[in-house]
Amino acid sequence: MTRHDLSVKSLRSSLASRRAAxxxxxxxxRQLASYTTESDRLELDAILSRHSAEETGELRSIINRQAMDRLIRSA
Structure with missing residues (x-):
C-alpha cells in the first residue's frame, strides 16, 4: 500500500468511527428524552448519583441541555 492509500483508509476509518459515535x-x-415527568427525572438523578461525575458527565450534559430546551420551549 502506498502512503496515500493508508491516509485514505485512515480517514475512512476515522469518519466511520465518528458516525458510529x-x-x-x-x-x-432519545432514550434520555423519554424521561419526561418530574418523578422520572428524579429517579434518573438518583441512579446517576450512585456513579462518579466522570462516569456520568456525558449523561448529565445531555440531561441538562434537554432540560434547558424544555424550559425555553415552555417560556
Missing part, C-alpha cells in the same frame, strides 16, 4: 449519542439522547 454520533449515532450512539443520538440514541442515548
Amino acid at each position: 454520533r449515532t450512539k449519542r443520538q440514541s442515548l439522547e
Whole structure:
C-alpha cells in the first residue's frame, strides 16, 4: 500500500468511527428524552448519583441541555 492509500483508509476509518459515535449519542439522547415527568427525572438523578461525575458527565450534559430546551420551549 502506498502512503496515500493508508491516509485514505485512515480517514475512512476515522469518519466511520465518528458516525458510529454520533449515532450512539443520538440514541442515548432519545432514550434520555423519554424521561419526561418530574418523578422520572428524579429517579434518573438518583441512579446517576450512585456513579462518579466522570462516569456520568456525558449523561448529565445531555440531561441538562434537554432540560434547558424544555424550559425555553415552555417560556
